[in-house]
Amino acid sequence: MRHLKYILILAFSFICYACVENDPDIETFPSDDVNFKYEVIGDYKIDYLVGSQIQFTNTSVVKGACTWDFGDGTPVSNEENPIHKYEVAGNYNVSLTVENGGKRVNKIFISDIFPTVSMGEIDGICEVNKTFVELSVDLPNPDNKTVEYEWVFPEGTVDENMNPLSTSNKENPGKMKFLNVGSQKVVLKVRLGGRALQEGVIKIPVGYTEEVKTLYYAVKKGNLHALKLIRDVPENIKVYPFDLGVKSGQHPFNILFSDSLLYVLDAGKQIGYIDDVDENLGDGKISVISRDGSTVETMMTNNQGTAFNDPHFGYINESQQMLYYSDRNTGIRRLALTERNLQMDITNDKYAYFVQNTSLGYYDKGFGWGAMNTSFTRLNDGTWWWPKTYNNLGIFRFKDSDIGGSDIPASGITAGGLFIKSLAIDEQRQMVFFAVREGATSGIYAIPMADIPNESAGEAPLQNKIKDYLVQELVSDSEGSTSEYVDICQMVLDPEDGSVYFGFRADPSSSVRSG
Structure with missing residues (x-):
């Protein structure tokens, strides 16, 4: 019984605590008998704008008797059917309370005003130092406030x-033309009734006079x-x-081109090791633009698939009309170039x-x-060049017929011990770029094809003489960790003149600037 005494005392203390709580606020609950509607009057009837x-x-x-609360901190209104203006954009809860009848709350969204800049129609493309264009602005002004304009034009206008x-x-601002090629950014700054609005921006594509x-x-x-x-x-x-006005993506390691289309391989948010125990953290994709x-x-x-399967x-x-794409560290898959709107399903x-x-x-040998995996390519004779940057570095070459075999492919390993993130091969000029x-x-190397050894066949490692082929030392400011640095993730060859292009983000200590 002594234990029961303590339990009763404890229970009584909770009851006492509940009794000293403040009385709840009296709230008028929504009533089906109370309702209202709203609409814009005057100009811009389809837009709920500031003013x-x-x-x-x-x-x-x-x-x-009616009481209106417009949710913006202004005094309530007791009119039957009031007119109201909002001075700040946002979401508001508007309430109508009818005496002895109940209450109704509806939401309203008020948009801010901003200028929209557009370019008048022209024949063909806008050519550098030739085509005159005219710009116009659409600016809602429901409150008829004073307007101040300030156009800012790019250099060469x-x-x-x-x-x-x-x-x-x-x-x-009248007719104008541009003396420079590329996207010409025109900015319009507007003050409406003394208030600065969001800037209006238009990027005018100005082309060159020749293809x-x-x-x-x-x-x-x-x-x-x-x-x-x-x-x-x-x-x-x-x-x-x-x-182009198209987002690059999170980690677009490769951009490929075929038949006037760009194929962008975005590895997604996660580019290194992640403990994807539920195998649902993938978010990479291939876009066609x-x-x-x-x-x-x-x-x-690869949305909600395994992160390591994201396309890298x-x-x-071109002859097969196939896109080959690698994952993080396991292998290479392929899809027809015509495929669209697929969700990766590795059981398919x-x-x-x-x-x-x-x-x-090569596995275990x-x-x-x-x-x-890193950037890879294939020669006209069918030999694949597949660089690896972990568990033995180098380029591992093979042909389709080697897949599934147990012997080291005859093409062999080259560049053993080198962390090669990307490469380009000029078969016409017999040059290899790493x-x-x-x-x-760290940098860019240009090596004659004849000097590329087959190290699996016992030829002297390229690493021993690689310094002789250094074209430019480069120190990059790279994301990623050991074995998975983003670095220079793609090199592109112009087969006509042998030029090689790549993107480079310089380390702060580098004497070579980003570009």
Whole structure:
């Protein structure tokens, strides 16, 4: 009984505690008998904008004194059908309370005002130092407030009289043309009733007068860009990139081109080791984008799949019309270039491996488990060059007929001990280009094909003489960790003139700038 005494005392203490709580606020619950509607009156009737006159109409069944609370901190209204204006954009809860009838709360969203800049129609493309364009602005002004304009034009903008045009305070700045190639960014700053609005921006694509080659690249945390490769640029013309207006993605390691389409391989958020125990952290994808950025399609996503299966690097076989793509560290798969809107499902034969680490004779005799994938390619004779950056570094060469065999492929290993993130091979000029990070001086190397050894056949390792082929020392500012640095993740060859292009983000200590 002594134990029961303590239990009763404890229970009584909880009851006493509940009794001293403050009385709850009295709330008027929603009533089906109370309701209202609202609409914009005057101009811009389909837009609920800052400064718009909004007519609130009581449609309640019950009658009684009305109290309106517009949710923006302004005084309540007791009118039957009030008109109200919001001065700040946002979501608001509007309540109508009818005396002795109940209450109704509805939401309303008020949009801010911002200028929209557009370019008038022109015939064909906007050509450098030739095509005049006119810009116009659409600016809602429901409250008829004073408007101040400030146009800011890029370097190389001129008016009809060829006078330099850098700024203008007119609503219509008149005709203009551009003396530089690329996306020309025009900014419009507006003050409405003294309040600065969100800036209006238009990027006008200005083309060159002749057809030239285009280099595409991805900007980290930015968009895809296209740069015209103009060799003999006139002195008065500067060449800037075109902004395609398409997001680069999280880690777009490779951009491939086929039949006027860009294939962007985005490895997703996670690019290194992750403990994906539930095998659902994948978010990589392959996107297909028209060369002018006007259309964007999804070829395949790995959303909520295993993170290590995200697409990292790729190669397009034009004769087969196939895209070969590697995962993080296991193998290479392939898809037809025409595939769209796929969700990777590794239980489906469509996503079976073309080749895996374990399906080559190099396994345990050249590289081991988890050998990391990097940029890879294939020669016209069918030989694949597959660099690895973990569990034995180097380039592991093979042909389709070697897949599934137990012997080391006759093509053999080359560049053993070198961390090669990307490569380009010029078969016409018999040159091989490497981006090396470790195992030799970090930088770009150009090596005659005849000097590339087959180290599996006992030839002297390339690493012993690699210093003789250094073209440019480069120290990059790279994401990633040991064996998985992003570094220079793609090299592109121009087969016509033998030029090699790559993107480089310089380390702060580097004497070579990013570009």
